[in-house]
Amino acid sequence: MNLKNNNFNENVVNVDVLVIGGGSAGTMAALAARRQGLDVALVDKAGIDRSGCGAAGNDHFLAVLDTGPDWDTNEAFMTWYHRLTQGLVDMNIPPKVYLSRIKNLLKYLEELGVPMREDTENDAYIRTGSFGQPGEYFINFDGRNLKPTISKEAKKIGVKFFRRINIVDLLVNETGVIGAVGFDIRKGDFYVFLAKATIVATGNVTRFYNNQASMPYNSWHSPYNNGGAQAMAFRAGAEIKNMEFVNYTLTPVNFSASALNAIVGMGGYIVNGLGERFLFKYHEKGEKGPRWIMPWGVYWELKEGRGPCYFDLRHLSEEDLNHLINNLLPVDKNTFLDYCEQKGVDVRNDLMEVQISEGQLPAFLGSVSGINITPECETTIPGLFAGGACTVAVGSLSGSMCVGDTAGEEAAKYVLSGGGGRLEISPETVQGMKQSIFKHLANMDGLKPCELEEKLRQVMTLYVGIGRSKMGLEAAQAELNKLGNLLITAKTENLHELMRLFEFRDLLEVSKAVVRGALEREESRFGISHYRGDFPESRKEWHCSLHQKLEKGQIILKRVEPYNL
Amino acid sequence: MAILIDEKLCNGCGLCDVNCPGDLIFMDEGTQKPKVLYPEECWYCGACRMDCPKDCIKIVFPLTSL
Ligand SMILES: Cc1cc2nc3c(=O)[nH]c(=O)nc-3n(C[C@H](O)[C@H](O)[C@H](O)COP(=O)(O)OP(=O)(O)OC[C@H]3O[C@@H](n4cnc5c(N)ncnc54)[C@H](O)[C@@H]3O)c2cc1C
Numbered sequence: 001m002n003l004k005n006n007n008f009n010e011n012v013v014n015v016d017v018l019v020i021g022g023g024s025a026g027t028m029a030a031l032a033a034r035r036q037g038l039d040v041a042l043v044d045k046a047g048i049d050r051s052g053c054g055a056a057g058n059d060h061f062l063a064v065l066d067t068g069p070d071w072d073t074n075e076a077f078m079t080w081y082h083r084l085t086q087g088l089v090d091m092n093i094p095p096k097v098y099l100s101r102i103k104n105l106l107k108y109l110e111e112l113g114v115p116m117r118e119d120t121e122n123d124a125y126i127r128t129g130s131f132g133q134p135g136e137y138f139i140n141f142d143g144r145n146l147k148p149t150i151s152k153e154a155k156k157i158g159v160k161f162f163r164r165i166n167i168v169d170l171l172v173n174e175t176g177v178i179g180a181v182g183f184d185i186r187k188g189d190f191y192v193f194l195a196k197a198t199i200v201a202t203g204n205v206t207r208f209y210n211n212q213a214s215m216p217y218n219s220w221h222s223p224y225n226n227g228g229a230q231a232m233a234f235r236a237g238a239e240i241k242n243m244e245f246v247n248y249t250l251t252p253v254n255f256s257a258s259a260l261n262a263i264v265g266m267g268g269y270i271v272n273g274l275g276e277r278f279l280f281k282y283h284e285k286g287e288k289g290p291r292w293i294m295p296w297g298v299y300w301e302l303k304e305g306r307g308p309c310y311f312d313l314r315h316l317s318e319e320d321l322n323h324l325i326n327n328l329l330p331v332d333k334n335t336f337l338d339y340c341e342q343k344g345v346d347v348r349n350d351l352m353e354v355q356i357s358e359g360q361l362p363a364f365l366g367s368v369s370g371i372n373i374t375p376e377c378e379t380t381i382p383g384l385f386a387g388g389a390c391t392v393a394v395g396s397l398s399g400s401m402c403v404g405d406t407a408g409e410e411a412a413k414y415v416l417s418g419g420g421g422r423l424e425i426s427p428e429t430v431q432g433m434k435q436s437i438f439k440h441l442a443n444m445d446g447l448k449p450c451e452l453e454e455k456l457r458q459v460m461t462l463y464v465g466i467g468r469s470k471m472g473l474e475a476a477q478a479e480l481n482k483l484g485n486l487l488i489t490a491k492t493e494n495l496h497e498l499m500r501l502f503e504f505r506d507l508l509e510v511s512k513a514v515v516r517g518a519l520e521r522e523e524s525r526f527g528i529s530h531y532r533g534d535f536p537e538s539r540k541e542w543h544c545s546l547h548q549k550l551e552k553g554q555i556i557l558k559r560v561e562p563y564n565l
Numbered sequence: 566m567a568i569l570i571d572e573k574l575c576n577g578c579g580l581c582d583v584n585c586p587g588d589l590i591f592m593d594e595g596t597q598k599p600k601v602l603y604p605e606e607c608w609y610c611g612a613c614r615m616d617c618p619k620d621c622i623k624i625v626f627p628l629t630s631l
Contacts, residue, residue, distance in 0.1 A: 050584040055612040144615065185588055213630045217587070217606045224587045224608070254630045256609065333612025335624050343631040493615070496588055496603065 004315030008188040008438065014159070014423070015041045015410070016415045017196035018168045018179055021229065022025050023052025024397055025388025025404030030159040032408025033199075038415060040159045040408075041193060045185060045499060046224065047305040049151045052203055053222045057144035058397045060128075060261050061116065064135050064419055071135025073098045078565060079367075080134050082395070084290060086366035086525070087543045088242060089392055089561030095373035097406040098394040105402055106139075115142040116134065118327055120184040124392050127396045128151035129264035131365070131504075132290040134462035136187050138265060140323070143397070165191055166499045167228065168437055171430075175421025176205055176382030177236055181433050185499045189222065190434050196420025200371070201404060204389040205361035207453065208507045209246070210427065210461040212355050213254040216453070217282070218254050220357040225505075227392035229370055231509035235282055239549045240381040241392055241560070243510070245529040246359040246464070248295040249368065252311070253353040258332035259311075260294065266324045267311040270294060271529070272301045278309075290366065295356045296527030297450040299466060302356075303540055304474075310345075312350035316412040337508070361510065365396040369432035372547060377407035379416075383421050385411045397522060404462065407414050440501055447488035449501040456483060456507060464515055466528045517546050520557060524535060566627050567604035574621035575599065576631055579581060581613040 017033040019026045023045035030042040042052055064077045074095065081094055094523070110116050118126045118140050127136035167182035171194070177196040205227035206219040217223040234240050250260050264270075264287045272278045282297040283289035298309045313321065325347055329336040339345075361369055371386040373377055373393060377387050387393075387407035388400040389497060414420070414471055440446075463476035487505060492498045523539035524531045547558040569582070577597040582590045586623065589603040590613060601607075609630070614622035 046586045046588065047583040050612040050615070052585045055586045056610045056615060098593055141620075148616075163583075215627070218630055219608070221607065222586060222610075255568070255626075333609075334615060335609050335626075338611075338624050339609075339626060339631070342626050373628050499588065519586075 001391065007182070008190050009277070010190045010192065010434070012194065012195045013041060013162070016196050017041070017411050018198045019043065019408070020180055020198065020200045020418070020528060022048040022076070022151070022161075022386065023201060024147070024248065025400040025407070026199070026267045027154050027395060028401045028404035029201055029387050029411070030410035031150070031154050032159065032405045033388060033412040034154070034157050034159045036409070036412035036416060038412050039196070041162055042154060042159050042169060043162040043165050043193065043251060045164060048161055049148045049161050049281040051147070052225065053261070054147045054397060055222065057141055057142070057146065057331050059328045060138040060395045060397070061106070061141050061143070063106055063139050064099060064137060064397045068450060069135060075179055076134050077137070080132070080563050084132060084366040085256045085368050086543070087564065089563065091373070091563040092375045093373070093393050097377065098402045101402040101405055102398060105398060105405065106552070109146070111459050112153065114146050114149055118142070118323070124518065130265040130288065131262050132285055132288065138329060141422045142327065144331055144334070149381065159327070160280065166502060167232070168355045169186070169504050170232050170384070171425050173235045173421065173425055173467065177384040178421050178423050178425065179299060180232070181430070182485070183437060183495070183498070186390040186494050188495055190437070191431055195424045196415045196423070197385060198386055198406045199385040199411050200233055200390060201386065201388040201407070202228035202390055205230065205507070205510050207327045208456060208460050208511050209465060210457050211256075211358045218256045220251060221360055226503040227506045227510035229363070229386060231506035233371050233379055233384060234379070234509060234513065234548070234550055235386065235387065236381055237550055238381045238384060239547045240370065240513060241372045241545050242369040242517065243361070243513040243548065244279035244546070245369045245526055246514060247292070247362040248359055248466075248528055249357045250290060250294050250298060250354045251357045252316060252339065253308075253355045257329070257336050257340045259329060259332060259336070260291070260326060262328035262332055263311050263313070266320050267316060269315070270298070271312045271351070272309050273307040274306055278306070291364065291365070292527040292529055293556045298354065298356055299528050303409070308353050309354050312351055313347060314349065316338055333431065356557050359460070361514075365394065365399060367395045368392055368545070376410040377403065378410065382562055383419070416558070437498070437502070440490055440492045440498060443489055443491035446491040449490060449492060449497055449504050450485060452486060452490060453500070453504045454506065455509065456480070460511055464518060466531060468518050468530070469534045470531050473515055476515045478521070480515065483508055513548055516548060516555060521546055531550075567607035567609070567610040567625055568601045569625055570601070571601055571621040571623070572598050573583045576619050576620045579602060580616050580618070584616060586610065586612055
């Protein structure tokens with residue numbers, strides 16, 4: 001195949017509903033829309049059966065089940081969630097997209113044979129609590145085959161799969177969003193999708209901060225999620241919000257495993273180099289406090305010379321240790337025990353050193369950053385819906401699945417009630433988009449995607465990492481603008497690199513939004529998520545959301561009051 | 566490094582290529598066996614080996630991630 005001559009096939013696909021991203025949320029969205037009898041395309045740059053953050057399995061399934069105790073009710077969940085998000089999430093969203101669906105989702109997955117009951121003797125759920133929850137919302141489950149299972153269901157009911165198509169941009173005309181364009185990362189074919197409703201569900205944003213082991217793909221969440229949805233929606237004019245709150249977690253040193261939920265959920269301790277359980281200094285609940293407290297505490301312990309910090313599991317009962325080591329850690333991250341073995345750590349008897357992960361935009365419960373949606377999962381642009389970790393709704397695995405389900409159902413409703421713009425776009429526009437993608441294969445001189453991306457991470461880590469200031473953020477802005485110019489002439493040798501280049505483009509878009517938000521928000525909030533050394537306290541006038549959108553090339557900012565319960 | 570595939574055991578089914586969420590593994594047209602073209606872009610997630618019918622994939626962590 002000659003990649004330079006730009007003679008790639010063109011495919012035009014017409015559907016009712018287009019779903020971009022076939023992860024936890026996207027697959028559920030496709031299922032829900034297809035159940036309404038609509039023609040649905042599910043498009044992913046990966047293989048779908050195992051792609052995204054659920055590729056190899058998750059182990060905690062957030063569920064409110066009304067089993068009796070006060071904490072296991074919708075009211076208790078809402079109170080906790082409101083406190084966790086500090087009112088920065090629209091509180092009309094959780095009942096509609098999550099609480100009304102979670103029991104059905106659980107039932108559905110059990111019917112499909114996903115093992116949810118780890119207490120096999122009593123055929124019961126094992127539930128644990130973490131991150132400041134009032135009770136035990138997390139069902140511990142074996143999610144290793146969850147992704148292939150729902151993927152198979154979607155295929156079975158007639159969702160059309162488009163694997164290995166990297167979506168680059170949304171198609172927009174004066175009626176709103178009418179589809180998207182992308183290319184086949186193995187064959188190079190150019191794709192134009194035209195749809196009455198489009199749902200973006202490409203997950204979170206990783207790879208824009210330096211990784212502690214100097215391995216950019218060794219990230220806490222999937223390194224192949226790069227803010228596609230957030231960037232595409234933003235370029236199309238949709239509102240994104242609170243982008244300045246970058247998230248961190250604790251991971252085993254040099255290894256990207258999520259692990260923290262399993263460890264604190266089972267009652268593990270976090271100790272400093274002096275052997276002290278130091279987190280109580282930072283939050284009354286210690287290890288049971290919200291997630292952001294843990295990297296915040298570790299940050300100060302390290303800074304003040306009391307590091308390194310460790311997971312300490314030595315006090316756990318044999319039964320709890322077995323559950324953790326057999327059912328949780330290697331399900332959460334399939335390679336967890338390989339890491340332990342190759343590093344020479346014995347989880348039962350040794351302290352396990354931890355570190356603060358690289359920053360990312362979140363995919364977990366309590367996140368307040370991403371695409372702004374209504375309880376119907378509509379964005380602020382007609383024809384465009386969003387679901388999963390890219391949105392501001394209930395995050396986490398089961399949250400994303402429920403939000404995806406809502407997005408699919410609501411997009412179908414929209415189409416069935418006659419919604420959808422005029423599916424017309426000028427051939428010149430489409431050809432222009434095609435050219436702007438494939439020209440990079442013909443460029444001879446420019447920089448390579450990995451070089452640009454490396455610089456992006458350097459800038460973000462240096463100026464927009466932990467501890468921010470006006471001067472630093474302005475320096476970041478200048479550097480990111482330079483990267484924008486270098487992008488135009490970037491060169492790629494093959495289709496794989498071409499995909500990486502468009503990932504970089506989205507990362508750059510998101511990074512700019514993070515910097516803009518961080519510069520504007522003259523306060524600190526959520527620990528190291530957004531810590532301005534020049535405004536180190538949370539400020540009343542900033543107890544609000546900050547929305548951004550693009551209008552005629554200008555960024556429009558809007559402050560939105562916090563929501564009450 | 567990163568993903569070690571035992572070519573002698575491998576039956577060439579290509580599932581690891583399909584399952585890798587990062588587009589790192591490619592079937593070699595000549596040998597009909599998978600090749601890891603971008604080991605430095607590995608997430609160490611294990612998706613490539615989970616459905617491997619021959620159990621012939623080993624994940625090897627580089628020194629800096631230990
Ligand atoms: C190792 C790990 C363990 C976790 N454990 C838990 C847990 O136990 N409990 C819990 O609640 N949560 C857990 N999470 C988080 C949970 O998995 C995510 O919140 C959830 O999967 C998010 O779903 P999503 O559909 O938004 O994104 P994903 O499932 O990540 O899907 C995004 C999809 O979009 C595709 N994509 C991206 N960009 C493009 C593009 N430009 N064009 C086409 N396709 C694109 C990707 O290939 C991917 O398939 C875990 C995450 C990880 C990484």
